[in-house]
Amino acid sequence: MSNRVDATRAETLAEEQRHLDEVYGRLDALRERAETRRAEVLLQSEDTPVAQRFRESVATKYTQDMVKLTAVENDLCFGRLDLTDGEVRHIGRIGILDAEHNPLLIDWRAEAARQFYLATAARPGDVRRRRHINTRQRKVTGVTDEVLDLGAPRDSWHEELTGEAALMAALDAERTGKMRDIVATIQSEQDAIIRSELDGILVVAGGPGTGKTAVALHRAAYLLYEHAEKLAGRGVLLIGPNSTFLGYIGDVLPGLAETDVLLRTMSTLYPGVEATREEDPGVAAVKGDIAMVDVIAAAVADRQQLPKTVVDAETEYGKLVLDRQTCERARAKARASGKRHNQAREVLREAVLDAFTEAAAQRVGADPLGGDNLLSEADLAEIRRELSGESEVLAVMDWLWPNLTPQQLLAGLFGSSKRMAVAMPHLNAEQRARLARGPHSGWAASDVPLLDEAAELLGDLDDSEARARRARRDSARAAYAQGVLDIVFGSRSIDLEDEADPDADLIMATDVIDKTLLGERHAEDEYLSTAERAAADREWTFGHIVVDEAQELSAMAWRMIMRRSPSRSMTIVGDLAQAGEEAGAASWNQILEPYVRRWRLEELSVGYRTPAEIMERAAVELAHIDPDARVPRAVRATGVPPWEETVADVDLDVALRKRVGAELDGLDSGRLGVIGPRQRIGEINDAIGSPESVTVLAVRDAKGLEFDAVIVVDPDAIVAESGRGHSDLYVALTRATQRLGILRIT
Numbered sequence: 001m002s003n004r005v006d007a008t009r010a011e012t013l014a015e016e017q018r019h020l021d022e023v024y025g026r027l028d029a030l031r032e033r034a035e036t037r038r039a040e041v042l043l044q045s046e047d048t049p050v051a052q053r054f055r056e057s058v059a060t061k062y063t064q065d066m067v068k069l070t071a072v073e074n075d076l077c078f079g080r081l082d083l084t085d086g087e088v089r090h091i092g093r094i095g096i097l098d099a100e101h102n103p104l105l106i107d108w109r110a111e112a113a114r115q116f117y118l119a120t121a122a123r124p125g126d127v128r129r130r131r132h133i134n135t136r137q138r139k140v141t142g143v144t145d146e147v148l149d150l151g152a153p154r155d156s157w158h159e160e161l162t163g164e165a166a167l168m169a170a171l172d173a174e175r176t177g178k179m180r181d182i183v184a185t186i187q188s189e190q191d192a193i194i195r196s197e198l199d200g201i202l203v204v205a206g207g208p209g210t211g212k213t214a215v216a217l218h219r220a221a222y223l224l225y226e227h228a229e230k231l232a233g234r235g236v237l238l239i240g241p242n243s244t245f246l247g248y249i250g251d252v253l254p255g256l257a258e259t260d261v262l263l264r265t266m267s268t269l270y271p272g273v274e275a276t277r278e279e280d281p282g283v284a285a286v287k288g289d290i291a292m293v294d295v296i297a298a299a300v301a302d303r304q305q306l307p308k309t310v311v312d313a314e315t316e317y318g319k320l321v322l323d324r325q326t327c328e329r330a331r332a333k334a335r336a337s338g339k340r341h342n343q344a345r346e347v348l349r350e351a352v353l354d355a356f357t358e359a360a361a362q363r364v365g366a367d368p369l370g371g372d373n374l375l376s377e378a379d380l381a382e383i384r385r386e387l388s389g390e391s392e393v394l395a396v397m398d399w400l401w402p403n404l405t406p407q408q409l410l411a412g413l414f415g416s417s418k419r420m421a422v423a424m425p426h427l428n429a430e431q432r433a434r435l436a437r438g439p440h441s442g443w444a445a446s447d448v449p450l451l452d453e454a455a456e457l458l459g460d461l462d463d464s465e466a467r468a469r470r471a472r473r474d475s476a477r478a479a480y481a482q483g484v485l486d487i488v489f490g491s492r493s494i495d496l497e498d499e500a501d502p503d504a505d506l507i508m509a510t511d512v513i514d515k516t517l518l519g520e521r522h523a524e525d526e527y528l529s530t531a532e533r534a535a536a537d538r539e540w541t542f543g544h545i546v547v548d549e550a551q552e553l554s555a556m557a558w559r560m561i562m563r564r565s566p567s568r569s570m571t572i573v574g575d576l577a578q579a580g581e582e583a584g585a586a587s588w589n590q591i592l593e594p595y596v597r598r599w600r601l602e603e604l605s606v607g608y609r610t611p612a613e614i615m616e617r618a619a620v621e622l623a624h625i626d627p628d629a630r631v632p633r634a635v636r637a638t639g640v641p642p643w644e645e646t647v648a649d650v651d652l653d654v655a656l657r658k659r660v661g662a663e664l665d666g667l668d669s670g671r672l673g674v675i676g677p678r679q680r681i682g683e684i685n686d687a688i689g690s691p692e693s694v695t696v697l698a699v700r701d702a703k704g705l706e707f708d709a710v711i712v713v714d715p716d717a718i719v720a721e722s723g724r725g726h727s728d729l730y731v732a733l734t735r736a737t738q739r740l741g742i743l744r745i746t
């Protein structure tokens with residue numbers, strides 16, 4: 001009997017291996033083809049600048065194809081569906097056709113793959129069997145089959161799980177410090193969210209470890225696949241809580257062959273600014289308040305100054321004087337122009353020049369006999385021209401209405417108690433003093449939305465250099481576009497469409513060239529990826545925005561993000577109970593109400609990360625935060641309850657070393673996280689040194705991360721450290737996939 005089972009199993013593995021060999025054979029062919037095409041394009045001899053640039057862009061696209069085809073190397077094929085009519089479908093990271101154009105591998109995002117994620121014994125549809133295929137380096141190492149039989153016994157909610165054995169294996173696997181994709185084991189409640197429609201705002205709520213981040217990432221990949229036309233030129237933006245988190249999730253999308261997603265934190269969302277300054281949470285909360293909209297507007301208005309009585313300028317026509325009323329009229333005209341500050345300066349400039357010209361004319365052209373002014377129109381024009389270059393006249397304009405960058409405006413505001421008093425009447429002197437700072441103190445994350453707000457009101461610096469740069473760019477762009485059209489439709493020197501070639505629709509570059517070079521999209525003057533272009537452009541608007549750990553963002557941050565998505569196509573992912581920032585939101589409605597009338601809410605209820613024993617301990621903390629909140633249903637138990645130990649402060653070092661040692665002994669090659677209050681992080685690091693598989697983190701930096709085992713140090717201090725301390729502790733307690741320990745300090 002057992003021999004027969006073994007023989008059948010060996011046959012199955014061999015069958016899957018044959019299929020896998022064919023799949024990888026095609027993958028290699030595709031890569032080679034992209035490489036050959038790239039080389040061919042670069043060898044083209046036409047030598048005009050336009051042809052050269054076009055060649056470079058085509059070569060870049062082929063290089064990107066090669067990168068994508070290389071990124072899907074591991075676990076390329078992970079599943080198989082056998083349908084009741086005998087059809088067999090293999091499911092993988094990308095779609096691949098064989099030489100006869102039949103699907104060898106179906107992209108996990110295609111409709112034809114969907115049953116892989118949905119079929120259950122209770123609702124098998126036309127699926128007879130689902131197979132998970134395990135591979136390592138192009139070798140099939142095992143398969144797990146589920147026969148979807150309506151008659152099978154059903155006795156628990158686990159029947160809702162799809163591919164339970166593969167799921168449990170994934171959840172039990174040791175962590176590497178990098179998030180893995182879940183394409184092989186997406187659950188049906190997750191699948192529905194991943195494939196939810198593109199338009200509108202979708203909020204995905206759920207407790208810790210319910211897969212919100214995983215779902216958000218797979219949704220980004222799905223949307224880029226399903227709505228390639230719409231999203232190709234605009235890209236997708238993903239906002240995460242901090243750079244450690246972005247590092248943690250950074251491999252997931254490339255592994256799904258998606259490169260058009262820009263990953264950013266709020267600190268890096270404003271091009272050219274790296275906001276690294278640590279800030280008091282209370283100050284961040286004030287700066288995140290929506291009242292800052294009026295503050296920034298008032299700060300800009302405050303820089304459009306008037307003299308108490310007069311301003312004067314020493315010129316070649318003598319000392320010319322403008323009174324306050326004249327200046328006020330000029331300012332009113334500039335303000336009424338409806339232009340942004342830096343552009344409206346042009347209006348003020350004209351009005352001030354008019355006034356100075358008139359003053360000069362009075363002086364030099366006045367008829368000594370009291371008649372009309374003796375100057376001709378041409379004389380006046382000449383005077384005006386000369387005055388426009390006079391340094392004191394320019395200084396008066398700069399004083400009345402300075403050109404300003406957002407950085408100058410904010411530095412000027414927070415560096416001056418007088419300016420703060422004018423712009424922030426809603427705060428008292430003590431509150432304002434907390435916001436004060438020196439001239440070169442750098443930016444904090446909470447400054448970023450303020451810079452963006454200021455940039456909206458100020459507009460670009462419209463100096464002659466910027467104008468010339470723009471003009472050069474525009475004409476280069478027009479010439480380039482014409483050149484591309486000539487090449488593609490005129491000489492046809494580059495083979496864009498190759499109908500006869502059976503491989504044509506396997507190669508992505510040709511599509512990409514069509515869509516992104518010639519279709520409707522943002523202008524470009526360099527061959528950068530969509531994500532790279534978006535990163536450099538403050539006014540870029542994205543096709544879709546995903547916000548993770550969304551509960552942490554302030555009202556000002558939301559305002560900035562919404563500007564990047566005028567179409568309001570967004571996925572917002574978070575858990576209000578985990579909100580650690582004082583500026584964070586109290587409800588989803590509070591966040592969204594100013595921007596949209598309707599939005600969709602989906603809730604994830606199954607906890608994949610944290611075993612039942614740990615979730616039970618975390619539930620105590622959740623009750624402090626929100627007695628009505630429900631903890632996620634843990635999908636598995638480990639039989640290992642969390643340990644708890646109380647030590648005296650002086651004994652912490654010794655206790656920590658002992659506990660870390662013990663936890664590391666229990667781990668094979670997995671990871672241990674030690675999470676503590678910010679004030680103890682240095683001490684903890686000193687106590688345990690830096691063993692390779694241990695990460696020491698303050699709670700803020702542990703958001704969204706996970707480890708095989710976690711030790712939470714000094715939970716009372718974590719609670720006491722911030723106004724949302726219980727939420728912080730709740731986050732700390734829910735980071736472990738296997739074991740949790742708590743070291744209290746008396």
Ligand SMILES: Nc1ncnc2c1ncn2[C@@H]1O[C@H](COP(=O)(O)OP(=O)(O)OP(=O)(O)O)[C@@H](O)[C@H]1O
Nearest residue numbers: 182185186187208209210211212213214608609704
């Ligand atoms: N369908 C699935 N198959 C395999 N693993 C899964 C699945 N869903 C979630 N996971 C795993 O569960 C863990 C928790 O997922 P994730 O980090 O996305 O949760 P989260 O809801 O964002 O948590 P938090 O609120 O703590 O940030 C991850 O290791 C993730 O890979």
